Amino acid sequence: MRCTVDQLITALGAQAIVAPAASDALIEGVSWDSRTLPAHTAYLALKGERTDGHHFVADVLDAGCPCAVVTDEPDLASIEAARRAGAALVRVDDAQRALWSLAAWWRDRIGATVVAITGSVGKTSTKELVSAVLSAGGRVCATPGNRNNELGVPATLLSVQPEDRFAVVEMGMRGLGQIADLCAFVRPDWGVVTKVGDSHIELLGSREAIAQAKAELFGALDPARGRAFLNMADDSAPVLDRFGGLSARAVPVVRFDGSAEAAERRRAWLADQGAAAAQLPYVWAEDIVLDPDGRARFTVRAAGFAGPSAASCTLSVGGLHSVSNAVSAAAVGLAAGIGLEACVAALAGVRPQRGRQMSLRAPGGALVVDDAYNAGPDSMASSLRWFASLAVPGRRIAVLGDMGELGPFAPEAHERVGGLAAASSLDLLVCVGPLSRRIAVGARAAGMPDEAVVCASAWDDALAALPVPLGPDDAVLVKASRFMGLERIVEGLVG
Template identity: 55%
Template sequence: MRLNAKQIAAYTGGTFAVEPLDPRALLTGITWDSRDVRPGDLYVALPGERADGHDFVAAALSAGALGALVMQPVAEDVRALARELGAAVIDVPDTTGAVTDLAREWRAHLQGRVVALTGSTGKTTTKNLVRDVLAAAHSVVATVGNQNNELGVPKTLLSAEPETEAVVVEMGMRGAGQIAELCSFVRPDWGLVVNVGESHIELLGSRENIARAKAELLRELPEGAGLAFVNAADDFAGFVRAEARLDARCVPCVLFDGSPDAAARRVAADAADMVRPAVWAEQVELDEQGRPRFVLHAVGFGGSDAAAPHGEQASCSLNLRGLHNVGNACAAAAVGRAFGMPLAAVAEALAHAEPEAGRQEVLAARGGFTVVNDAYNANPDSMRASLTTFCALEVPGRRVAVLGDMGELGDFARACHVGIGELAGTLPLDRLVCVGELAAHIADAAEAAGMDAARIVRAATVSDVLGEMDTYLEPGDAVLVKASHFMGLERVVEGLVN
């Protein structure tokens, strides 16, 4: 972002409580956390349940903010400080809405391609892989962490410069219409749907409704000019494409497929899909640490694959763990290839990508055992993938899974937790620790599926888990920790590692 205070006031419908000393001075960043202010930033005072951002305007100005957006009158001493520092204070009707207004106007300044993605599971990992692939050849700005909501999405746009070649925007949603609302100001050129799972089924009621909500991203792509990326392995792929009316709107579709039967699906594809650009994986295997190795295939992109009758091939290996990440890698490869990057360069970039903290992060504990930290979030799809990956690792000692409640499942919560328990009961786990009321259904279902009751622990608190693990774990053991973020099981990870 490079905007002066008068532009910001005009874009947000604001008025000056304090005029800037230099009206030509550019504000070059945006934050609503006064602790993160950098010189030249615009500070946004957001109201909150625990703290009101208006209480920190003075701290933000003192830290170097050149302007502040407020929606409440600020004290005279704060206005005096702003005048002393030459900063602007802009009064707007709603500070949250003002962030969106700024992003909507700033979008017109961006000359590069905006790529948006969504999905039920794996979207943050896929976003990171897309970012890392494109960064090997282009200037890139991408959503930080999983800041994929009504504040994080506009912040991503505002973090880009006009000349940034690629802006990668992760979009989350909790209900119908939310992705379309984000697209109204993001105006993505390209859109990618990672998959359709059970996340947010509490509010949407069915996977079909979830697919319909995800398809909003592709439906908002510019007619005759956009580009859609769809997971051919997802059972709702056809539904999403039809819901978005891609063919009728002349929006080309790129298919990606990281499933074990990708090659067979490719052979069985109908004539229309055979001529679409596609990326898929073959010869997939896991190393002793559960990291995939495979051969990437790409066809239909022109350029270097045009002379080869069967397209391009490139060997690829990932630092990320689990077969599910092959699909995420194929998605990122499809975007990179569509940007014109050779498949070999894409594969090299994927090989250097690292997992984000809290997502199947392997940590060495002081006690000589290993902790697989996957406590950032969970839904049924990611829980199944995490368990399967964990049980594919080579472990010299015993395997322990610490599983907590999964949220946002509504009336489906019990059935979803039972399904995880039924899977866990068939896996080679030496101990299953279930934390929380809903996770008790995992324990019950695992026992019903045949797991010895002596290997199952029902825990109510983090302290209970750590107490159990303190006497059980030995050098060489491995522990998986997985739950929805509200369970706070990162405290289990910290306790085990330290």
């Protein structure tokens, strides 16, 4: 964002309690972190659970901040600091809504194609792959990390510069209407839904309700310029189409499929749709194989685009789910006019991230899969299926922890994971946390021997339960929701 203090005040729909000495002073961003406030950045005083940003207003103004935005009546120290510095002190009724208004104002002033990404799983990984592919076609601004909430989304939009050709915005949600609220100011040109799963089922009650919430992204697309990227391997695709109004509003759809059944599914779809559908945009994977560390090699095939229709792709990121993420990114790149060869070259260059099915090696050579960043029933199932597909000459061990945000569905969901674990050729299953005791119940009920199932209360007990030393041919999968802190088990294993 680049504007003057006066433009900022107008965009916020506010009045200055203390007017700036220079109304044309430059503003290049907004932040609510008083500790790391860059030059030319406005300060937004937010009230958090642990601290109140209003306590630091005088300090940031004395340090040279050109504008502070508050919701409370400012104290005398803040007013005097603003006057001393010649800075603006602005009051708004609602800090979050003011941030959204500012993001909407800036959205009118950027020319980038805005690509929004949501889904129950794979949002952040897909965002990284999409950003890499689009970088082959011009400057890209993307959500940093996984800052996909009501504050992170507008902050991402405000970081887009006029020189950027693409903006990739990750969107999370916890209930109906939240993605629609974000889309009201993001106004995405293109929308990608990775997959609908059981995340947030505690609040929404059913997978169909989750799909309805995710479909709000598709519903926000303008049929005249929008594009919806629809995962044909997701059994919720028809629900997304219906709730997103894709067919009803004639929104252009780019279909993608990164599953092992992609070619067969496309043939069935063509048989149902008729010969003319063969010219519609569709990107899919074929001939998927995994290397010993679980990284995929496959052929990307494309229809409905100019240029080559097939290219070989090798990923550095692990997991079968990465194929779907990569194929969706290739679909976005092709829609942007980037050639298929350039797309797969960009995908090959994306490095794995800690905590997201990253393959590491213990000092003795054992494979340690760090998938401890987050977990839900769908991602647990995906990781276990992938882990079972790896060629592991030694012991195959899974350390699985609690999954959050499942509410009354939690016991059943954890037991289902236990059943999958029992079918995953494991030599040892370590269940960490109170909810994960139901993983142990499910595993034993599915036939896993009692001696092969261990329950631990926390990460340190789980680490102590692992066989030491691990052999060079052993493999360990570590996965749980982030609040469990199982990344410390990974650190304990790999050093």
